[in-house]
Amino acid sequence: MKYHTPKSIRAPFARYSHGVEVPSGHRLVLCSGQLSITPDDHIPESAEEQTELCFRNVEAVLNAAGMQLKDIVRINAFVTDRAHLPGYMKVRDQLFGDPAPASTLMIVSGFAREAFKVEIEVIAATPD
16 A cells, blocks of 8 residues: 655644555455444443444454455544544554554534444455
């Protein structure tokens, strides 16, 4: 992968790349937004715990495709309140070093269930 953070624009606000170039000959997996719910319908309370579970669910989808978290090239994350940003960012920063994937983080009004605070979708790429 080639990571792009041009000096002609402002540096990222946090640990992410402005762009990630996926070279030809790579396989892509687009992962639907994963919510913080276990197979037995448990939803953790804190945004940090929800983020951990979202990424575990993402990891399960990627593993089914023969990929890992390290293969993520883009993250789209959604939280329901600015107060949830520190919990989300703490987990994301623990999971992803430098260079980090491209990333967008949005604050939304809510999800299908009121208990959800975080949702994460990703794009991952690996060589064929």
